[in-house]
Amino acid sequence: MATKTAYPFRVEPQEVDFSLRITLVALGGNILNIAGIDAHTKGFGVDALNKDNFSWVLSRIAFEFDYRPEEYVKYEIATWISDYGRVLSTRNFTLTDTASGREFGRAVTQWAMIDLQSRSAIDLSWVGDAHADAVVDA
DSSP states (O other), X not given: OOOOEEEEEEOOGGGXXXXXXXXXXXXXXXXXXXXXXXXXXXXXXXXXXXXXXXXXXXXXXXXXXXXOOBTTOEEEEEEEEEEEOSSEEEEEXXXXXXXXXXXXXXXXXXXXXXXXXXXXXXXXXXHHHHTGGGBOOO
């Protein structure tokens, strides 16, 4: 059974707004970057898919933040895949302040795999079978 994978971050000066808190754009960018990095490390990233002329496409994303951390605060983004449907895969995220251990954000994304030649969606049934060990029951 797979587990959640956590990646460390620190709120950098270029990521804050006038209130010295991280912007939603920066948080969203970090979440999407972690999705790509985690998929790559598990063997089904864009680099692996491109060999077969496939790619991931973000279909939906939803964020929920209790607050935005201040400049230089260390936090982590944990991610995991909760399921593969026929057309969409669901990836979840939690954002946690490293010092306090307080979770301050959650996100969920849904991804479709497309054939780059035809631009049509790929049936993900085989992905769910081939990568069942990447699914976390959470």
